[in-house]
Structures are given as C-alpha cells and as structure tokens.
Amino acid sequence: MANIVLGVGASHSTLMNTHWEQTTHKAEAQRFRDGLYAARDRIAAARPDVVILLGSNHFRGFWLDLIPPFTLGVGECIASGESGTPEGPQQVDIAMARHLADSLVEGGRFDPAFSARLQIDHGQSHAIQYLLAGLDVPIVPLVVNVFAPPLPTFERCAEFAVALREAVAAYPADSRVAVIASGGLSHRLPWPDWRDPHGDDEDFMVRAWLDGRENWADYDVRRRQIIRAAEAAISPEFDNRVLELFSLGRAAELGGYGTADLEDAAGNGAQELRTWLMMAAMLDYIPGERLAYEVVPEWLTGMGVTVLDPARQPVAR
Template sequence: MGEIVLGVGASHSTLMNTHWDQVVHTDRAEAFRDALGTARDLIADVDPDVVVIVGSNHFRGFWLDLIPSFTLGVGEVIAAGESGTPKGPQKTDPALAQALAADLVEAGTEVAISARLQIDHGQSHAIQYLLNGIDVPVVPLVVNVFAQPLPTPARCVQLGENLAAAIQRSDRRVVVIASGGLSHQLPWPSDWTDPADEDEAFLVEAWLNGRGEWERYDKRRREIIVAARPTIFPEFDEAFLDDLQKGELRRYASMTAVELEAVAGNGGQELRTWLVMAAALGFTPGRRLAYAPMPEWLTGMGVAFLDSSEVRR
C-alpha cells in the first residue's frame, strides 16, 4: 500500500534567482533560503519514491486557448527554464501518474492529462530548491490560479483528499509539495476580457498567443512584473500559517476567489496548492519553518511542512 510520507508548502519567486543582489532585507531572505534547505533535508530524510508537486503555471505551459482547472502530467515533463530555474526534461514516473489520473477521475475529481507537460517556475522553483541533489521522479499537478473562473477552494480540498486515497492504492512512498503563495499582488488584469491599460493588453495578448513562443513576450512581461508596487498582507500570512500549525486550513475551503483576493491579493489565489497538499495530509497540524514578507520579491515568502506520521497516530 502506498503512503504520503511528508507534505511541504513553500513560496516561489524567480526574483529570488535574478534579484538577490538587490535584496534589502537580507536577514529575511537568508532565513527563507535556509528554511528551503531545511525542508529539502526533510524530504531527503524520508527517502520518497516520487514527489507530487502541486503548483501553478504562469502562462508558459498553459494559455487562454485552453486552461483546465486541474492538469496532471502523465508523461514527459519539460521545464521552461525561465529566470535561472531548471530547464529541460525532468525525471518522471508515468505509470504512477497515469494511475493517479484514473483514480482521481473515478473518484469524481476530473483532471486533464498531459503527456508532454511544460512546467514553469510554479513548479520548477520547488525542483530547484526543495529537490536539490535528490534523485527522485516528479509528478506535476497544475492548478489554475490565474485565469478566471478558478476552481473553488472546496474543489481543491476534494482534489487533495482524493489524491491521498489514490496514492494509498499505489505502492509508492510519496512526498507532496505545494508551491506558491503566500500573499502578493501581481500586475495582471483582474479581468482578462477587459484590460485596463497597454500593459494589461500586452499581457492578455501574451496569455492568448504565447503557446510555443512564450519567450517572445518574456522581456516586456518581466519588466512589467519587476516594476510592480509590492503589495503583501503579512497579517493574513501569519494567520494562514498559524492555522496550518493548528491543522485548521480546512476553514479556507469556504472562501470565494473574490474573498481570497481581497485579503491576500491576486497572487494569494496560489494558496489553493497549499489546500490540496494539506487536504492530502488530512489537515494534520504542521510546523512553520520560516515566514518573511519580501517586498523585493513582491511576495510573502513562507515555508512549512506537515509530518504524515501525525496522521497515522
């Protein structure tokens, strides 16, 4: 029988790779980086057979021509390699991924599948830092957190619970990583059908027409993001991590996308990935390893883990 041996939640930001030399809050940045290293060591210690990475996609593998709520990579996984993140084919476990997809659909959580999935830093950031030096296959599970309408948090919880049941029917020891969040506000249109200015119109064009040539749009897109005014909600982040430690993240399942954006910014929609991971771990109480509001990276950066041994007690 398979089992989930650890759950990890971690923020991501490519600015960590490209703008480290511009960091003002160096103590915060170093504490976050060290916490990623601690989480990496925890993953190595449990020696998993495979890692399921629940993350988002920032319009480098999915586009407005087709963007499912949930997508499981069941074959090749190719990392885009933007901003110093890993690039190229990743080690995978297609047999497990295909079995998980079948089980999830049978359980009533319909997931799209991709036999040649391109991931971006929404998942490859986790590969870079949390799996550094760990030779383990990955199964990416992409959650749509940017193109409205978004899957409800309640559906994400159901996904996590059904994922846990599917893993139990396998013969693998699995780590589940949630990549994304915490609070932040991206300079992206709130409604892609009605961009407010030239920058938003450019981003919508990139989202619609970038398939196969996302790099053509990346320079200006990067300039728009780097120029954004930091908007972080530390009080929300602290409360969210406190609830994680108390095993009370299920309460966020009742929130709407509008409510979540109001308290955590549009980038806070990525917290759906944490809900998937926490649900897969049975919402067992977790432990915060670090939290740092990082205006230089536009994001509230957090790292935490959930020990599956607590679930079995």
Template sequence: MARVVLGVGASHSTLMNTHWDKVVHTDRAERFRDALGEARDEIAAAEPDLAIIVGSNHFRGFWLDMIPPFTLGVGEVIGSGEAKTPSGPQKTAPAFAQRLAEDLVERGTEVAISARLQIDHGQTHAIQYLLDGIDVPVVPLVVNVFAAPLPRPDRCAELGRNLTAAIEALPGDLRVVVIASGGLSHQLPWPDDWRAPDGADEEFLVEAWLNGRGDWERYDGRRREIITAARPVLFPAFDEAFLADLERGELAKYTAMTTQEIGAAAGNGGQELRTWLVMAAALGFAPGRALAYSPMPEWLTGMGVAVIRP
C-alpha cells in the first residue's frame, strides 16, 4: 500500500540566500540552517519515492487574474529562480499527480490543476534545502494565502486528510513525504486588501500582482526593495506555542481560527500556517518534534523546522 512516511514543516525566506552577510543573530541563523539539514537527513532516511510540497505563492506563478484556493501541479513544474532559488524544470511525477487530483475531487476537495506550473520560493526553497541531494520527483500543492478570500483553515485540514486517503488508495508500495513550506509569524509590507491599496508601494505591488503574468521580472527589483526595507514584525510567543502544540499533536485546534485571527496573532505572513495544517492533517495530527525555532528579524520571519512521523 502507498503511504505517507514523513511530514516536515519548515519556514522559508529568500533573504536567507541573499542577506546572510547582514545577519546579526548568527547563532539563530545557523541553528535554523542546521535544522534544515537535520530535516533533510530525516527525509533521506525515510527513503521516499516522491515529495509533495505544500507551499504558498508569492505572485510569480499566480496572479490576480486567477488564483484558486488549492492548485496541484500535474505536468511541467518550473522554478522561477528568484533570489538564488532553483530555476527551470523540476523532476515531476505527472501520472501520480493527475491521479491524486482526480481522487481528491472525488473525496470532496476540489483542487485546480496546472499542466505547466511555475513555482517560486514557496516550494523551491524546500527543494533547495530539504531535498538537497535527494533525487525524487516533486508534486507541488499551492495554497492561496495572500489574495483574499483565503481558504478556511479547516478546509486545509480536510485537504490534508484527503491527501493521505488518496495516497493510500494507490496500488504499490509508494513512499511519500509531505513537506510544508512557509510561516511562521511575519508581517510583509503587502496590502492586506488588494482591492484597497494604501500608498504608492502598495499600489505598485497590486499592479505587479495583477499584470505580472509572463512579465514578473520587470517588477521584481522594486518588489525586493519594498520587502527589504520593511520593519520586522514577529510574534515569537505565538510561534513557540504553535511548535509546542505540534509536539503535543494539538495543531488541529488552529483549524478553528479565522483569517482575521491568524493575521492578528501571527501577521499577514502567518497565513502560510495553512501549509503546516495541510501537512499535519496528512499525518493525522500525530505528535511531532520541533528541530529549531529562530526568530530572525533580519529575514523578517520567525523561522521554524519540525518533523512529524505517522
């Protein structure tokens, strides 16, 4: 029987690639980097046949002309390559992904599909660090966490449960690892409501989100300037409580939170916790193990790494 053999949750930040020389909290940065390496070793030890990467989109593969709540890459998968992340075609498993999409719909979770999906660091950061040297195909599952309305957290958990049920219905002894990429707490200098941008920077970002299809690089320079100039806003107490609940197997309670409640507790970037809830639900909300937590104002994010075994 095909089965999920491991779940991993890890924060991402392209500033880790481009701003390491500006890090002040070096010990925290190294602790997070080392934890990524430890999680990578756990994945290798699990001997997976493929990896499902549940991540967010940062308006390099989706734009405001169309953003489904959930999208599964079932054909070509292309890394955008921003900020020294992997670029170009990635190794994929189209037949598995298409069958997975069909089964998810039959089980009540309607996922969109893409036969030519461009992903950004919402998935490629995980490929770069968690799958380093591990030659397995990837199936990206993109969750909309930045363009309201966002999918409800309980629907994300339902997606995770149906994901495992669909995998277990497959023939053969397929071993699958589910990776969640995103979070923890952070506040991006993005408009909370894309319909009502406030000021020139937010107006520029909305224009980039609306018109970036096929031309996202034209907007990327100023986008990076806006992000790197942002004031860090982290919520370490929330992050630590979230990881403690992960270790106790109690993440299911976060599925009752609203979008507004998550934003107030963990910032607008905290909406990426939906990816962790998909992963944790796929592992049956089993107790896990936090490998590291590093609040990194230099990277604008509370950086965490954790693993869950079935």
C-alpha cells in the first residue's frame, strides 16, 4: 500500500518572482525563501514517488461559470505560467489520481469533481517552482475552492482529507507519498464577494471572473494594478498562533473556524489555510516543525513554512 512520508505547508506569492528587487524587507524575504529551500531538501530526503499538491485557484483555471469545492486532476495538468511561475504541461501520476477519485466516490462520502485537462495557476505552480525544483516527481493536483463563496467549510475540508488519506492507504502499489499544501497565511486580496460587488474595481473583478476563460489577457493589466495598489493586512499574532498549532500537533483546531470568522481575523487570503488543514489531517495531525515565518508587506502576506515528518516523531515507549 502507499505510505504518506511527509507533509509541507507553505505560503505563496507571485510578487516573490515579479517584485523581488522592489522588496524592501529583503532580509525577511530571503529568510522565507531559505525556508522554502529547506522544505525542498526535506522533500528530496523523503524520496517521494508522488506528491499530492493541495492548492487554490485564482480565477485562471476556474471561473464563475463552474466552481466545484474540490477538483482532482486525473489526466493532463497545464500550468498557466503567470508572473514567472512554471508554464505548460506538468507531470501527473495518473494511476494514483484516478485511484483517489474512484476511491472517494465509491466510499460514498464524497463526490469530488475531476478534470482530465486541469489548468492550475500559482496557487499550485508556485509550490512546483520552489518546493519541487530539480525533483523528478509527478504530482496529483487537488484544487480547493477558497475564493468564490460559498466555500467548503473547514470541517468539511478536514473530513475530505481523512477520506483522501484512507484512499492513499488503499493504493495497491508500494508508493511513497508527500503532501504539499500551498497558500496562506494572513493576507487580504482586493477581491470582492462576487455576489455583492461594490464600486468600479469590484465590478471589474467579477466581470473578469465571469468572462475571463476565453480572454483573460484583456483583464490582466488592470487586475494586476488593483492588486498592487492594495495595502498589506497581515496579522503576525494570528499567523504565529497557526504555526504554533501545527508545531503542537493541534492543527485540527483550525476546523473550528467559520469562513466569516477567519476573514475577520486574518483576511480573505487566509481562506487558503483549508489546504494546510487538509495536509495536517492527511498526516493524522502529527506535531510539525516551523521552518520559517516572515512578515513581507510588499507581498501583502504573512509568509510561513512548516513540515510534518512522521520519521521525526518521538518513539512511543
């Protein structure tokens, strides 16, 4: 059977690629990047045969014409390549992906969407770029809806992850599996609730999310300007508490957050922590190790990295 050998949670920001030279908090930015590289070395040392990659989608592969809560990539996977992230086809473990989809449906608790030609964006490709650099390992991409309400609850995400863990364990091949969660920590994007936009910028964003599937480039310049004009809304107290929960093996407590409560505490971008919770659930909430945390206002985000490693757990007497 397959065995989960490592879990990683890591923040992402395309501004790390496009605005490195303009970043004034350079020391903090470099320490975060070093944390990513340290996590990459831990992944390499774990020797995974496949990486289950949990991430969000920022309205480049999914649009308001269809937003499933959970979508498994079970065939081709195309990275959009925005802002210097990887572009084009990505290597997918199709046998593992289809086994997971079949097992989840046949288990009777979940009916995830699936895609035989999944488009991902930096919500997952940022992790490929930095955490899988130089590693010849296929992925199984899982996109979680965190930006188009109504969102799957944190509790539901945790339940889905447990079912996913069981499906991994039932895989007939002797495969080593790493799980990467991309997203978070606290940050606020200048994105509206699509159901109730206010003002020209929010109306523009919703129109882009509705119509952008065929002509995204027509919206990209102004969209980027709106994002770059946003002020950072980072909550170090919240972020450090989240990282502490992971270090203590108490990440399950994130399941108690409601969508509105989390946005009030840490911004709409913190909704991406659903992927971190799912990663922890797949590792059975073992205690983790904090590799980095930095406040980088130019990137609008509290940037963190944590690792959950079954091989480094205390041996029970």
